[in-house]
Every structure is written in structure tokens, then in C-alpha cells.
Amino acid sequence: MAQSETPPSPDGTKRRDLLATGTLVLGCAGACALSVPFLNSLKNPAATPLSDNTLEVDLSTLTPGQNMTVQWRDWPIFIQRRTSQMLAALQGPAHIATLRDADSKILQQPKDATNWHRSVRPEYGVLVGICTHLGCVPTFEKPGSAPEAKGGYFCPCHGSHFDAAGRVVQRAPAPYNLPVPPVTFLSDTKIRIGHSAGDPGFSMSDIQQI
Amino acid sequence: MTRWTRPLLLAASLTALPAAASTPAQRGLMVFQQVCAACHGMEHVDYGDMSALGLSPDDIRKWAADQELPDGVDDNGDPKTRHATPSDPMLSPYPNAAVGRLANHGLLPPDLSRLALTLPGGADEIRRILLSYAPPPPGVKLDEGRYYNTALKWKHIGMPPPLQDGMLTYPDGTRATSAQMASDVSAFLNWVAHPHQTERRRIGLYVLVYLALMAFLTFLLQRRVWTSRR
Amino acid sequence: MPSPDRMPDTEPSGWLDRRFPVTGFLRREYVAFPMPRNLNTLWSFGAFLIVTMTFMIASGLFLAINYTPDITQAFASVETIDRQIPSGWFIRSLHMGGVTMLFACLYIHLGRGLWYGSYKAPRELLWLTGLGLMLMIMVTAFAGYVLPWGQMSYWGATVVLNAVHAIPLIGHPLSELLLGGETLGNIALHRLFVLHFTMAFAILGVIALHVAALHVVKSNNPTGIDPTSPAQTLPFHPYYTSRDGFALCLFLMVYAGLVFFLPGLLTLADNYIQANPLITPRDIRPEWYFAPFYAILRAAPSRLGGLILATGSLAVLFALPWLDRSSIRPATRRPLVRLSLPLAFASFILLGVAGMHPPTEAWLIVSRVAMAWWFIHFLLVMPLASEREIPS
Numbered sequence: 008m009a010q011s012e013t014p015p016s017p018d019g020t021k022r023r024d025l026l027a028t029g030t031l032v033l034g035c036a037g038a039c040a041l042s043v044p045f046l047n048s049l050k051n052p053a054a055t056p057l058s059d060n061t062l063e064v065d066l067s068t069l070t071p072g073q074n075m076t077v078q079w080r081d082w083p084i085f086i087q088r089r090t091s092q093m094l095a096a097l098q099g100p101a102h103i104a105t106l107r108d109a110d111s112k113i114l115q116q117p118k119d120a121t122n123w124h125r126s127v128r129p130e131y132g133v134l135v136g137i138c139t140h141l142g143c144v145p146t147f148e149k150p151g152s153a154p155e156a157k158g159g160y161f162c163p164c165h166g167s168h169f170d171a172a173g174r175v176v177q178r179a180p181a182p183y184n185l186p187v188p189p190v191t192f193l194s195d196t197k198i199r200i201g202h203s204a205g206d207p208g209f210s211m212s213d214i215q216q217i
Numbered sequence: 218m219t220r221w222t223r224p225l226l227l228a229a230s231l232t233a234l235p236a237a238a239s240t241p242a243q244r245g246l247m248v249f250q251q252v253c254a255a256c257h258g259m260e261h262v263d264y265g266d267m268s269a270l271g272l273s274p275d276d277i278r279k280w281a282a283d284q285e286l287p288d289g290v291d292d293n294g295d296p297k298t299r300h301a302t303p304s305d306p307m308l309s310p311y312p313n314a315a316v317g318r319l320a321n322h323g324l325l326p327p328d329l330s331r332l333a334l335t336l337p338g339g340a341d342e343i344r345r346i347l348l349s350y351a352p353p354p355p356g357v358k359l360d361e362g363r364y365y366n367t368a369l370k371w372k373h374i375g376m377p378p379p380l381q382d383g384m385l386t387y388p389d390g391t392r393a394t395s396a397q398m399a400s401d402v403s404a405f406l407n408w409v410a411h412p413h414q415t416e417r418r419r420i421g422l423y424v425l426v427y428l429a430l431m432a433f434l435t436f437l438l439q440r441r442v443w444t445s446r447r
Numbered sequence: 448m449p450s451p452d453r454m455p456d457t458e459p460s461g462w463l464d465r466r467f468p469v470t471g472f473l474r475r476e477y478v479a480f481p482m483p484r485n486l487n488t489l490w491s492f493g494a495f496l497i498v499t500m501t502f503m504i505a506s507g508l509f510l511a512i513n514y515t516p517d518i519t520q521a522f523a524s525v526e527t528i529d530r531q532i533p534s535g536w537f538i539r540s541l542h543m544g545g546v547t548m549l550f551a552c553l554y555i556h557l558g559r560g561l562w563y564g565s566y567k568a569p570r571e572l573l574w575l576t577g578l579g580l581m582l583m584i585m586v587t588a589f590a591g592y593v594l595p596w597g598q599m600s601y602w603g604a605t606v607v608l609n610a611v612h613a614i615p616l617i618g619h620p621l622s623e624l625l626l627g628g629e630t631l632g633n634i635a636l637h638r639l640f641v642l643h644f645t646m647a648f649a650i651l652g653v654i655a656l657h658v659a660a661l662h663v664v665k666s667n668n669p670t671g672i673d674p675t676s677p678a679q680t681l682p683f684h685p686y687y688t689s690r691d692g693f694a695l696c697l698f699l700m701v702y703a704g705l706v707f708f709l710p711g712l713l714t715l716a717d718n719y720i721q722a723n724p725l726i727t728p729r730d731i732r733p734e735w736y737f738a739p740f741y742a743i744l745r746a747a748p749s750r751l752g753g754l755i756l757a758t759g760s761l762a763v764l765f766a767l768p769w770l771d772r773s774s775i776r777p778a779t780r781r782p783l784v785r786l787s788l789p790l791a792f793a794s795f796i797l798l799g800v801a802g803m804h805p806p807t808e809a810w811l812i813v814s815r816v817a818m819a820w821w822f823i824h825f826l827l828v829m830p831l832a833s834e835r836e837i838p839s
Contacts (some may be wrong), residue, residue: 044534261526331719421707432696439689
């Protein structure tokens with residue numbers, strides 16, 4: 008290899024620069040490649056599909072006006088049995104005027120729950136109990152427990168209000184209605200959460216937001 | 218799966234021989250499933266890990282579902298079970314060590330996760346033990362539940378002879394002799410005890426080639442820098 | 448508030464330098480920094496140590512993300528890292544191989560300092576911070592070895608903690624501080640995990656002190672005579688950056704060879720069996736880097752004596768700048784040290800080999816002779832040579 012005595016020699020400078028730059032670039036590329044396994048290790052090793060996850064719930068102990076919480080896919084699921092007063096309150100025109108998405112236009116529920124009561128059967132409501140604002144779990148306002156309590160949900164974090172069908176009230180910070188999971192009635196008092204007979208293609212990953 | 222194993226598996230499936238043929242480790246998995254798993258578990262290995270041996274996700278799911286795992290309590294407070302999934306470990310068939318001992322004359326069948334690494338002699342020793350059963354010579358009286366085996370120092374073992382010629386049928390037509398099965402299952406246990414070995418060597422080769430190239434470049438650089446000084 | 452200055456703010460280095468003079472610092476300490484012209488390859492091991500330490504911290508952090516310091520889950524969590532975590536086997540091997548590379552470089556770096564007299568004035572603080580680093584790394588390595596909760600982890604820790612018990616007066620309180628009880632259990636494992644994690648960063652801090660001290664007193668060199676004029680020095684960059692870069696590539700090839708092709712050497716097979724307080728493994732051995740001290744511990748006929756001798760073998764190194772009063776640095780120019788020091792190196796290696804073998808009568812004798820020479824060299828030969836020796 009030809010060596011130049013003095014660095015300023017145009018030939019020598021150029022060659023050294025190419026060699027130095029090449030080494031530097033290759034070294035940096037190596038360092039980047041080394042970071043790949045480290046970042047890779049942060050991935051979830053057990054990323055198994057949860058699609059076949061279903062939960063059967065017995066509703067026989069639920070009395071009208073009561074709400075129960077079960078766990079499905081690590082989410083709290085609210086199941087409420089509605090009284091006729093609760094159902095009537097859901098349909099009041101004055102109440103409907105206060106809602107953000109009264110007709111459930113935004114995809115937050117399977118097709119068989121896209122109705123005024125947002126459930127398969129009017130007397131039972133099933134909702135994912137996660138506030139669509141920032142993910143806190145709302146509390147149930149048991150009808151009769153206070154004058155203004157009509158069986159809706161109130162989020163303690165930032166004051167979002169949902170009615171008994173999980174529809175969000177306009178003045179609340181939460182943007183969407185509470186999600187409705189896919190539900191199938193196996194009998195009058197038994198439901199399966201995780202599969203919807205009325206909308207078999209429904210998947211929780213399709214909805215706007217949990 | 219890591220981004221390295223995926224191309225590896227893809228390459229393996231492309232180069233795979235017709236469905237009938239199989240590697241010793243694959244046949245060994247069959248022996249493990251049908252023979253060893255009756256008493257032994259591999260508590261640090263997941264069912265899903267077997268996909269690296271070419272077992273299909275459906276087969277893995279079906280195999281895993283054979284195992285029942287405790288799953289909390291039901292509404293009445295009674296213990297519940299569920300079917301294992303591919304991300305569950307291949308536990309011992311015994312619910313706990315006490316039951317395992319009770320069922321095996323006081324000896325607990327060891328876990329096989331790392332046996333080929335921790336047993337002195339490794340996989341070869343496993344093969345040797347499997348093939349060294351013999352009738353006890355006259356005058357030798359063994360305790361109940363102990364079997365005569367010349368591979369061991371004290372010539373007896375708690376495991377009944379597990380292999381018999383033709384006890385299973387390999388789908389690739391390999392004859393399932395005891396010797397064949399012992400070789401296969403020790404190859405399988407060796408694979409289990411040294412996870413990612415093929416991948417490790419393959420990546421290691423790339424790394425060494427890269428470092429050799431870097432060494433060459435820095436050597437040139439260094440020589441040029443130091444020569445120009447004089 | 449912008450103020451007029453020589454460099455305009457549009458120049459990135461000017462903007463930064465006026466607020467925080469980092470580029471100027473780097474240029475002064477790592478580009479133009481004067482180095483002796485005649486350093487050999489042994490002077491590259493400091494760079495290897497820094498690189499290995501970086502690997503250790505990075506891989507350690509990612510291991511800690513997946514590790515569970517609980518005696519019922521620690522072993523399984525390490526198995527999960529090895530088997531199921533994507534690339535986990537690589538990160539763990541990098542960490543385990545790193546320990547071996549770290550200690551190998553550490554001992555060579557130390558040996559180089561002994562051979563070329565790098566501990567002598569004005570480099571005493573450099574020497575002491577370096578020895579402090581070695582002790583810290585030893586403590587960290589010991590704590591780290593317990594974490595996988597394998598058989599060797601458990602029994603190695605048991606032996607060491609019983610040795611701690613042998614220290615008069617403070618032994619029991621010290622081990623209780625460390626263990627939170629009388630025996631190795633959950634509390635101990637959790638404390639050792641925190642110790643391991645914290646020490647790693649404490650080591651980084653002391654490395655900064657060590658390097659700062661180096662930049663004050665500058666590097667020693669094979670002749671032991673500090674350069675007096677700029678003509679006798681070379682700037683750090685590009686001369687030593689390029690040379691260290693080349694040496695580093697070779698070093699990393701050895702490291703990679705260990706990680707990718709010889710994973711069996713990284714730890715003892717028995718450590719893949721979960722800790723069992725009822726069974727001691729038949730073939731219990733320390734990791735190679737602790738073997739010399741383990742051999743000293745065993746060579747002494749009494750428990751406390753072994754502990755004192757093992758500690759003393761390190762203490763003589765701390766005292767060395769004051770035991771060796773000669774003003775001549777390199778052993779090459781000191782006829783007596785030139786003979787005695789290689790024998791001390793050989794003693795250290797022999798002790799290491801003895802520590803890895805079962806304590807038969809022959810190995811005990813070897814250990815005792817080697818240990819005796821280690822102490823004779825530092826406590827007798829060095830002070831005497833300072834007085835009697837005629838430099839060549």
C-alpha cells in the first residue's frame with residue numbers, strides 16, 4: 008500500500024478519510040446491530056391470541072337494580088339488571104339530549120347491542136368497566152341510593168358520567184361510550200362473555216377505544 | 218419467536234425432507250410424549266417451545282390441552298382447573314413432589330429440563346442408562362421398586378425399564394427399537410438442555426466475521442496512522 | 448441571556464461550549480491528550496475493561512427487567528430468560544461471559560501495573576482507586592453469582608457467609624446485616640440483588656475517579672521514565688484510539704468466541720440445578736476468578752487464619768506503594784524484582800489452579816508454597832530490593 012509522508016498530500020488524505028469513515032460507519036452499524044437483541048428482549052414472550060377466551064356467568068343471583076363485576080381478559084365487566092324505571096330513564100328525550108353519542112354510532116359495541124339499551128336483552132346490561140377518558144374504573148350509582156342516582160356510572164378520576172347503558176354524558180371529559188363486550192345468552196339466567204351469537208365476527212380489537 | 222428464529226424456522230421448513238422423514242430430536246419428542254411424560258416433567262420448558270422442533274401450533278395446542286392446571290376457585294369456592302395452553306410449562310404429571318414419591322417407591326422422577334446438561338456424561342449417559350437394564354445377577358437382591366442397571370455406580374435405579382421394541386410407531390417408518398428410541402430421546406433431551414444452540418452458533422459466526430472485518434480495517438487504520446508519524 | 452463571545456452561537460460547538468464546555472474537555476482529555484510514544488499492548492487492557500463494564504451494565508439492566516429476586520421464583524425466572532425471553536439467552540451469556548472477561552482483564556491490568564511499577568509516586572491514588580475497584584467488582588461478582596439460585600450459587604454463598612462468620616466481633620452482625628437472618632433465604636436473596644445492582648453503579652463512579660486520577664498523573668510507560676518534552680509524546684487521537692480500536696476488535700473476538708461457542712465454560716453445570724439446602728453438590732468449586740483466594744482459604748489450617756491470609760494477600764497490594772521504596776519503576780531494570788515478580792505471578796496462577804482442584808495433600812502443599820511466595824515477594828523482597836538492589 009502506498010504511504011504518503013505528510014497528511015496534507017491529497018491522495019493520502021483521501022485514502023485515510025475513506026478508511027477512517029468506513030471503519031467508523033461499520034463500527035456504528037455494529038453498535039446498532041448489538042442494540043437489536045436488547046430491544047427484542049423487551050417484547051412480550053407470551054404474545055398468545057386471547058380470542059378463544061370466554062367466560063360464563065350465572066345471573067340468577069342478580070336482583071333488579073343490582074350491578075355485579077366479573078373479570079374477563081383482565082378487564083372489569085359490569086353486569087347490571089335493570090328495573091323498569093331504569094329502562095324508562097334511558098329513553099327520556101331530555102336525558103338523550105345530554106348524551107354525546109346517544110345512538111351508539113361509534114363502534115363501541117357488537118351489532119346486537121347497537122340499540123337504545125346497548126345490550127342483547129333490555130333488562131340486562133353488560134359493559135366493560137373502563138372509563139374511555141383515561142382508563143379508571145367507574146363506580147355504579149345504585150338506583151335509589153341517592154336522589155340523582157339512576158343506575159349510571161360515575162368515574163372518580165375526572166368526573167365522567169355514563170348512563171345505565173354506558174352512554175357518556177356530554178359535559179364529561181370521556182370521549183366515547185363504555186365498550187360492550189360480545190355476549191351470548193345461553194339461557195335466561197346464564198350468559199357467555201367473549202362470543203356474540205348476534206354478531207359472530209365481532210372482535211374487541213375492532214372497537215374505537217377501550 | 219425472535220426475529221432470528223423465524224428465518225431459521227423458515228429455512229428449516231424449506232429444507233425439510235418429505236413429511237415422513239424426521240430428525241432424531243423430533244422422534245425423541247415423540248418418545249418423550251408417549252413414554253417419559255408419564256412420570257417426568259420439564260417445568261422450565263413451555264409447550265410452545267416445541268415449535269422450534271417443527272411441531273405445528275395446532276398440535277402443540279392439542280398436546281397442551283391434555284394437561285389440567287389449577288385455575289383459582291369457582292363461585293362456590295371450590296378449586297377449578299383449566300386446560301394448559303402453549304405458554305404453560307410442561308409440568309410433571311404429579312400434582313406435587315409428595316404424590317410423585319408415593320407413586321414411585323419414595324423416589325421422585327427428576328425434572329428433565331436440564332438433565333442432559335447437569336448429569337455427568339450428558340446425553341450419552343442418558344442413552345447408556347436407558348440401554349443398560351439387565352436381569353439382576355444371582356445373589357443380588359434389590360429393594361422393591363429398584364431395577365438392576367449396569368450404567369449406574371450402585372447398579373440399581375428407581376425407574377422401571379421404560380423402552381420396549383416396537384412400543385410406538387414412528388410416522389417416518391424408522392423402526393422403533395429400544396436402541397433407536399434411546400438415541401432419539403437423548404438427542405431430544407440434549408436439545409432441550411441446550412436451548413438456542415443452533416441459533417447461537419449461527420449468530421456467533423456472523424459476529425466473528427464482522428469482528429474480523431473490523432479488526433482488519435482498524436489494523437490498516439492503525440498502521441497508516443503510526444507509519445505517518447515517522 | 449446571550450452575551451457576546453468569540454464563537455458565534457450559530458456554531459454548534461460554540462453554543463454548547465459557552466454553556467457547558469464539553470467539546471473543549473473532550474478535545475483536551477481525549478484528542479490532544481499527551482500519551483507516551485512507547486506504550487505496548489498491555490496498556491490497552493484499561494480500554495477493554497471499560498468496554499466490558501459497559502456490556503455488563505447494559506446486559507445487567509435487561510436481565511434485571513426479567514429477574515425475580517424470590518427464592519421460589521429466581522431459578523425459574525432465569526430459566527425463562529434463557530429459554531423464552533426473545534434474545535434472553537444472548538443477553539445472559541453476554542453477562543456471564545463478561546464476568547470472565549472482566550476478571551481476566553483486571554488481573555492482566557493489575558499485573559501490568561506491578562511489572563512496570565505504575566503504583567509508584569505520583570500514581571499512588573491511581574493504584575489505590577484501581578484496587579478499590581477490584582474489591583468492589585469482587586463483591587458485585589459474588590452477589591451476582593448468588594442470584595440465579597442454583598446449587599453453586601447457594602453453596603458458594605453459604606461457604607462465603609460462614610467465612611464472614613469467622614471474623615471476630617463483627618462477623619455475626621455483618622452477616623446478619625447482609626442476610627437479614629442466620630441463614631440464606633428470601634431476605635438474603637433480595638438484599639444481594641439490591642447490593643449487586645447498586646454496586647454496579649458505584650463501580651461506574653469509582654471508574655470515573657480512577658480515570659480522572661489517570662488524566663492528572665498521565666500514563667506510565669515501559670521505560671518508567673515520564674516524558675519531559677512534547678516531542679516524547681503523541682496525541683491520544685488518532686494514535687492510541689486506532690491502536691486500542693484494533694486491540695479491542697481482537698479482544699471482542701475472544702469475548703464473542705466465549706459467548707457463542709463455549710457457553711459451557713461460562714458457569715458450572717451444577718448451577719442449572721435449583722438450590723437445594725439439603726444436598727451439597729459433590730464437586731463444589733469456585734468460579735476461576737475466585738479460585739486463588741479460595742485456595743488460600745483452604746491452605747490455612749484454621750478458619751480465621753485462612754480468612755486473614757486471603758484478606759492479607761490483597762492488603763499487601765494496597766500497601767505496595769509504601770513497601771517498595773525504590774524510585775525505579777519497571778521490573779525490567781531491577782534484577783531482583785525481575786526474578787521475584789514472575790514467580791509471584793506464577794504463584795497466583797498456581798493458587799488458582801489449586802483452588803479449582805479437590806484439596807488433596809499435593810494441592811495443599813502447592814497452595815502453601817505459592818501462598819508463601821506471594822507474601823515473601825511483597826513483604827520481604829520488595830522492601831529489601833529497594834535497599835540492596837543495583838539497577839541494571
